[in-house]
Amino acid sequence: MNKMNVQAEVQLKGQKAKEAARKLASLPTDVKNKALLNMAKLLEERTEEIIAANEIDMDAARKKNLSKALLDRLLLTPERISDMAEGLRALVALPDPVGEIISMWTRPNGLQIGKMRVPLGVVGIIYEARPNVTVDAAGLCLKTGNAVILRGGSEAINSNTAIVRIISQAAENAGVPEGAIQLIETTDREAVNVMLKANDFLDVLIPRGGAGLIQTVVNNATVPVIETGVGNCHVYVDDEADLEMATDIVVNAKTQRPGVCNAMETLLVHEAVAEKFLPMVARRLEEAGVELRGCEKTRRILTQIQVATKEDWATEYLDLILAIKVVKDMQEAIEHIHNYGTKHSEAIVTNNYQRARDFLQSVDAAAVYVNASTRFTDGYQYGFGAEIGISTQKLHARGPMGPKELTTFKYIIFGNGQIRT
Amino acid sequence: MNKMNVQAEVQLKGQKAKEAARKLASLPTDVKNKALLNMAKLLEERTEEIIAANEIDMDAARKKNLSKALLDRLLLTPERISDMAEGLRALVALPDPVGEIISMWTRPNGLQIGKMRVPLGVVGIIYEARPNVTVDAAGLCLKTGNAVILRGGSEAINSNTAIVRIISQAAENAGVPEGAIQLIETTDREAVNVMLKANDFLDVLIPRGGAGLIQTVVNNATVPVIETGVGNCHVYVDDEADLEMATDIVVNAKTQRPGVCNAMETLLVHEAVAEKFLPMVARRLEEAGVELRGCEKTRRILTQIQVATKEDWATEYLDLILAIKVVKDMQEAIEHIHNYGTKHSEAIVTNNYQRARDFLQSVDAAAVYVNASTRFTDGYQYGFGAEIGISTQKLHARGPMGPKELTTFKYIIFGNGQIRT
Numbered sequence: 001m002n003k004m005n006v007q008a009e010v011q012l013k014g015q016k017a018k019e020a021a022r023k024l025a026s027l028p029t030d031v032k033n034k035a036l037l038n039m040a041k042l043l044e045e046r047t048e049e050i051i052a053a054n055e056i057d058m059d060a061a062r063k064k065n066l067s068k069a070l071l072d073r074l075l076l077t078p079e080r081i082s083d084m085a086e087g088l089r090a091l092v093a094l095p096d097p098v099g100e101i102i103s104m105w106t107r108p109n110g111l112q113i114g115k116m117r118v119p120l121g122v123v124g125i126i127y128e129a130r131p132n133v134t135v136d137a138a139g140l141c142l143k144t145g146n147a148v149i150l151r152g153g154s155e156a157i158n159s160n161t162a163i164v165r166i167i168s169q170a171a172e173n174a175g176v177p178e179g180a181i182q183l184i185e186t187t188d189r190e191a192v193n194v195m196l197k198a199n200d201f202l203d204v205l206i207p208r209g210g211a212g213l214i215q216t217v218v219n220n221a222t223v224p225v226i227e228t229g230v231g232n233c234h235v236y237v238d239d240e241a242d243l244e245m246a247t248d249i250v251v252n253a254k255t256q257r258p259g260v261c262n263a264m265e266t267l268l269v270h271e272a273v274a275e276k277f278l279p280m281v282a283r284r285l286e287e288a289g290v291e292l293r294g295c296e297k298t299r300r301i302l303t304q305i306q307v308a309t310k311e312d313w314a315t316e317y318l319d320l321i322l323a324i325k326v327v328k329d330m331q332e333a334i335e336h337i338h339n340y341g342t343k344h345s346e347a348i349v350t351n352n353y354q355r356a357r358d359f360l361q362s363v364d365a366a367a368v369y370v371n372a373s374t375r376f377t378d379g380y381q382y383g384f385g386a387e388i389g390i391s392t393q394k395l396h397a398r399g400p401m402g403p404k405e406l407t408t409f410k411y412i413i414f415g416n417g418q419i420r421t
Numbered sequence: 422m423n424k425m426n427v428q429a430e431v432q433l434k435g436q437k438a439k440e441a442a443r444k445l446a447s448l449p450t451d452v453k454n455k456a457l458l459n460m461a462k463l464l465e466e467r468t469e470e471i472i473a474a475n476e477i478d479m480d481a482a483r484k485k486n487l488s489k490a491l492l493d494r495l496l497l498t499p500e501r502i503s504d505m506a507e508g509l510r511a512l513v514a515l516p517d518p519v520g521e522i523i524s525m526w527t528r529p530n531g532l533q534i535g536k537m538r539v540p541l542g543v544v545g546i547i548y549e550a551r552p553n554v555t556v557d558a559a560g561l562c563l564k565t566g567n568a569v570i571l572r573g574g575s576e577a578i579n580s581n582t583a584i585v586r587i588i589s590q591a592a593e594n595a596g597v598p599e600g601a602i603q604l605i606e607t608t609d610r611e612a613v614n615v616m617l618k619a620n621d622f623l624d625v626l627i628p629r630g631g632a633g634l635i636q637t638v639v640n641n642a643t644v645p646v647i648e649t650g651v652g653n654c655h656v657y658v659d660d661e662a663d664l665e666m667a668t669d670i671v672v673n674a675k676t677q678r679p680g681v682c683n684a685m686e687t688l689l690v691h692e693a694v695a696e697k698f699l700p701m702v703a704r705r706l707e708e709a710g711v712e713l714r715g716c717e718k719t720r721r722i723l724t725q726i727q728v729a730t731k732e733d734w735a736t737e738y739l740d741l742i743l744a745i746k747v748v749k750d751m752q753e754a755i756e757h758i759h760n761y762g763t764k765h766s767e768a769i770v771t772n773n774y775q776r777a778r779d780f781l782q783s784v785d786a787a788a789v790y791v792n793a794s795t796r797f798t799d800g801y802q803y804g805f806g807a808e809i810g811i812s813t814q815k816l817h818a819r820g821p822m823g824p825k826e827l828t829t830f831k832y833i834i835f836g837n838g839q840i841r842t
Contacts, residue, residue, distance in 0.1 A: 370835050
């Protein structure tokens with residue numbers, strides 16, 4: 001496909017999405033919920049069709065010698081398709097954020113001013129190989145009254161095409177306007193470039209995937225972006241920590257699911273407890289298969305481990321690897337987080353009241369924890385339900401982006417002839 | 422100054438701002454308020470110095486034959502300096518948004534999760550010739566704990582340099598960290614380009630000025646932008662409107678202050694009342710010196726007026742000119758607003774209950790009015806106090822951007838050893 005055709009496809013879909021968004025904004029909740037149930041049902045009914053398409057992707061991926069991890073992300077099974085369907089059904093139970101009056105007040109001149117929650121409009125999602133993102137994103141956007149333009153990784157193009165064909169048909173059958181859920185079908189990378197500058201029809205772009213993808217989008221998009229996902233998260237164990245609690249939190253933050261953005265990547269330990277704490281925690285981490293890398297002070301205590309370099313401090317391993325640094329006090333820990341953190345999730349373990357307060361105050365991140373695992377930064381764990389990602393930027397949304405974060409508001413003003421004097 | 426020096430200046434100031442922002446985030450409210458009072462006092466005390474600098478700018482502007490309107494925007498007088506000082510004093514009375522706990526809840530596992538309001542960090546303001554923006558923006562950013570990097574128009578460089586020298590010194594004397602208020606002193610346009618891509622140290626860019634400036638920033642910035650200001654606002658007069666009320670609202674929306682973004686630019690009139698309403702309103706508008714331009718149907722009633730072209734529908738006159746279109750029903754009015762509006766402020770005048778509801782629901786704008794003038798879209802009118810602009814985009818902030826809109830939040834989580842299972 002040549003450059004002009006790519007542009008034409010994206011723009012045509014953009015126009016359709018924009019038209020659909022106007023209708024979606026006033027679509028009743030029960031129509032949206034019925035559509036979500038239809039989508040879930042049709043996904044399950046047409047499992048074979050999806051798996052056949054997925055096999056084409058899997059074959060091509062194996063020929064390209066993609067890594068085992070990537071192949072696993074790409075793979076669809078009846079069980080995984082069922083999970084996607086269940087995800088859609090779970091959305092039905094969530095309250096519809098659209099139309100909520102967030103607040104309303106009356107001015108001295110009698111004007112009644114309200115803030116009404118409305119959809120963002122058209123959301124662009126740029127993501128990598130995981131086809132489940134297709135369903136998750138489409139479902140959340142529909143629930144929140146947004147049109148969505150999906151641009152998944154080329155490895156998953158056949159899977160995604162089948163999925164979107166099925167769910168968009170199911171949605172339309174329930175009364176959702178055509179164009180509400182669309183996939184960019186060309187695998188030409190130029191399509192991403194067109195989306196990045198499509199201010200005319202995209203209200204927001206949400207990249208989901210690795211650091212490289214996110215940086216490309218942030219550095220080149222003129223459409224407003226919500227940056228998600230990269231989490232170089234730290235746990236700082238203070239000299240006044242309960243060391244048993246600290247051990248449990250560190251092991252949980254590192255090993256409970258190492259491949260996700262809210263997992264811990266670097267452990268910071270106050271020097272006064274390092275000699276006692278590091279052997280305790282190292283044993284538990286090594287039992288769980290974690291490779292440890294440490295600063296010089298750490299390696300004087302854990303003599304068998306590799307050295308951690310500056311690169312380690314900056315790395316989101318997403319794997320069973322942990323960097324460890326001994327710090328002389330909380331301030332050094334905070335400086336380290338300031339220099340290497342990605343403003344995602346940061347934790348302190350301490351029983352010192354003032355330090356807990358100071359850490360909460362000083363650390364600039366979407367989520368700052370006292371005496372709990374960083375793994376809680378998650379829409380379900382916070383009580384919001386499904387999320388479209390974890391925002392690590394400051395504008396609009398921070399932390400888990402649930403249904404409310406996919407909306408904006410407008411002021412509605414009721415007067416009886418007021419004019420300004 | 423060559424390109425490298427420009428980049429060096431912006432980056433150096435960016436780094437200083439970033440450092441200042443960390444300290445500003447925890448600066449007590451009383452220090453910030455004392456600084457605002459100091460800034461106001463020193464501005465007034467050093468009025469002569471500011472006016473001397475302003476005269477250099479005015480001389481240069483006169484030599485360049487700038488328009489009368491631009492010269493007036495640039496001019497500083499003792500009275501205008503006093504007004505700027507009063508603006509700073511007014512900020513003292515506003516509540517400090519920083520540190521507010523927006524909400525807090527407890528999860529079934531005992532985790533207590535709160536949303537705490539925090540500053541955005543470093544705010545970049547790119548604006549045109551009005552030196553009062555320098556003081557307004559610096560004051561609002563300081564009140565909200567943000568560092569600010571100001572980039573005003575080159576015509577005002579001497580005025581702005583004098584003002585920032587004075588207010589930053591006054592702020593520092595009160596305990597505000599160095600680097601909290603900075604001006605880009607090179608007038609090289611390259612400085613704007615550097616700011617547009619300065620994701621490393623700018624958390625948000627706010628352009629203030631004409632449509633050209635705003636489009637340049639939106640189309641080229643990779644730093645998150647809050648788009649402000651362009652207002653192609655409409656009033657739709659329904660066939661069930663109280664025509665006396667409609668006349669008052671239309672005259673107010675057009676003439677009370679025609680040069681601002683919330684003034685009406687196009688009047689839409691239901692055809693069933695056009696013959697009665699247009700002569701009524703035209704007489705009042707012409708008395709106020711408004712030039713009228715109309716569609717063909719309008720000109721059959723107001724036979725003396727010029728024709729309005731497609732270009733008129735798209736123009737924000739910011740002047741005593743009004744385009745008028747007769748529409749066959751509310752739906753046509755909504756379509757016209759959809760096609761030509763800038764999502765700023767839109768109004769309907771009607772006594773029909775269902776149409777009032779439908780208009781509020783269907784029109785996508787920051788502020789949608791029933792039976793009131795569009796001129797109310799303003800921080801003070803909404804009860805927020807001072808504002809940094811009117812956001813016409815959907816992400817983060819919409820409508821008047823007061824102190825709260827210059828903040829973000831972080832989740833603070835209190836645990837007692839919770840781990841994820």
